[in-house]
Amino acid sequence: MAGRLEGKVAMITGAASGIGLGTLELFVSEGAKVIAADVQDEKGAMLERRFPDAVRYARCDVTAEADIVAAVALAESAFGGLDIQFNNAGISDRMGAITEVTADGWNWIFDILVRGPALGMKHAVPAMLKRGGGSIINTASIAGLQAGWGPIAYSTAKAGVVHMSRCAAAQLSPQGIRVNAICPGLIATSIFGATMGMTRDAADQMAALVAQNAQIAQPVKKPGLPQDIAQAALYLASDASAFVTGTHLVVDGGITVGSRHSWDPEAGSPFAAIFGESLMQMAPGSGQG
Structure with missing residues (x-):
């Protein structure tokens, strides 16, 4: 059924690549107008050219509160409001022991993965209340549910996103704003290469290797792709999930069902x-x- 987001306006952080891009493409196909919030200006401009009537690019570093404010303002000025916010922008630190953690590195991870979504929610709420409510989706991770799926700072931050989403749902759902999180498993994106310290281009190429090999680590014998998370985001953004709030949706090919x-x-x-x-x-x- 097409048009599940007809008349809706969404803001997606990290929209120029990976999960964000896959979600943007699906949301547009379902009738949404989208603010593509990212720091990749060239890719953002390409998205505007590709979807001239449906996408506007906002340069948005989620650690800069003014950028978030400007992206929400663009949703209102360009498309009339904001109904859906997908706080998806993310990075990862390198794998290492707790003894190797630095204060600056820890703060950097938490600024992007926890503080960014928190400020995103803060500034989305007034715009959503003008429209009578909305849906906020935060990207967490299976690393926030179990040990062993990511670096320690990243994993701890993603656990924080799960609980922050629950707490925000308790506050906002009575006002008509639902808040949920998605916990992806091994999804073929550049984040794995970034974890290894690769350049952005090299990390993008690494995603193909993840798609080829990740399925050996999980019960479902298909690669996890950005489109799989996009479908979950569509469900949480649409009226199909009108009775769903304060939870986290695990989309991981069964990798967390139990030991091998x-x-x-x-x-x-x-x-x-x-x-x-x-x-x-x-x-x-x-x-x-």
């Missing part, structure tokens, strides 16, 4: 490792004896 042995028949059982194969064969129901 729970879904991979070739993975060794932890019980066999603990008790030994011979003892396991003697257990009732083993088919032995």
